[in-house]
Amino acid sequence: MDERRRWRAAKAAFVLICMALTAAAYGAVRDRAVREPSPDDVYLFGESVDVAAPVAGDVVAAGRRVLIQERVGGDVMAAAEDLEVTGAVGDDLRAAGRSVRIDAPVAGHAVVAGMVVDLGKRALVHDWFWAAGDEVDLSGVVAGNAVLRGRTVVIGGAVGGDTDIEADHVEILPSASFAGDLTIRSRGDVVVPDAVTVGGKLRRARLQTEAVEVETGGLRWFGWVALAVLAIVLNGLLPGPTRRSVEALRRSVAGSTALGLGMLAAGPLLAILLLATGAGALLGLLVLLCYGALLLAGAHVALSVLADMGLRASGRRRRGFGWRFLALVLATVAAALLSWVPWVGPLLIFVGFLAGVGATGLALWRGRAAAAD
Secondary structure (H helix, E strand, O other): OOHHHHHHHHHHHHHHHHHHHHHHHOOOOOEEEEOOOEOOOEEEEEEEEEEOOOEOOOEEEEEEEEEEOOOEOOOEEEEEEEEEEOOOEOOOEEEEEEEEEEOOEEOOOEEEEEEEEEEOOOOEEOOOEEEEEEEEEEOOEEOOOEEEEEEEEEEOOEEOOOEEEEEEEEEEOOOOEEOOOEEEEEOOOOOOOOOOEEOOOEEEEEOOOOOOOOOOHHHHHHHHHHHHHHHHHHHHHOHHHHHHHHHHHHHOHHHHHHHHHHHHHHHHHHHHHHHHHOOOHHHHHHHHHHHHHHHHHHHHHHHHHHHHHHHHHHOOOOOOHHHHHHHHHHHHHHHHHHHOOOOHHHHHHHHHHHHHHHHHHHHHHHHHHHHHO
16 A cells, blocks of 8 residues: 555545534434435445435445445445445545444455454455455455454355465355465354365364363453453543533433444554555554553443432432442442343444543533534
């Protein structure tokens, strides 16, 4: 990737954050759509985003559901709970979400992360393809190299370069083909059907499971205790910003969650791109530091909202810091117990964390706007 393209990608990531914050500052927009062809870049944030007409430039989008149905001439950078790309992408694709489905040609490379990542049969990635998720399904074609990471990886498509897979479970379908080397690291045995073509070397390795079971319960509780201490300290030192963040989340749960998802996806990408440019290395480090602080603040806000709900329910919301201290401790215990519930618990914790990150960003934006006035 040359210098110009790096800066274009960095600009798109930065604008994603700024545009999402700006839109959220005016309240969450339920639906945003492109209905007429656009000759310029398009930036969209809302409950539902639909690109239903061709766009000549880049598309930067964030929302609970994002649909890219028509051709985009430039890059696509999108974050959503459910993301679907069925329109051709003229350059690179960077996507993150709970469910990400790509079923269209991508002229450049594609970087995708999500619980479910699906590269459909109509998809053709002309450059390299990187994907990470709980479930990764590659049914389309990748012209370059493919790097796949997940709990379960299923391949029924074709890869024109080298393929590197690391997953607990790997399934190679008879329709798959690999022009280059195929490297598989998994916890179980992987059967490569005879009908599958491997043009290069086939390497298989077993991911080792530790023979001695490591006791992680204590470490998990230590992490929750650290979060509780963080929330208590920040509530005491920064009562005003905490209150504004809590109110921002209470006013717009969906908007805060969607915004948090966009910020979570765009922050590391922006930092990496800045670090890669050399000239922006110091700015990239600063972005990483701010990003880490934002994540901690998001966890703090999520626990504060849970504590605030408990205080409101008990009628003791204005009874002093002692009651808030107790409420934060109980909120942390409740969240820790919830995290042990299979599937549902971690998902709810993650959604609450996203909402806390988004509410923090929204409160910071509104505080900056108020200070400017």
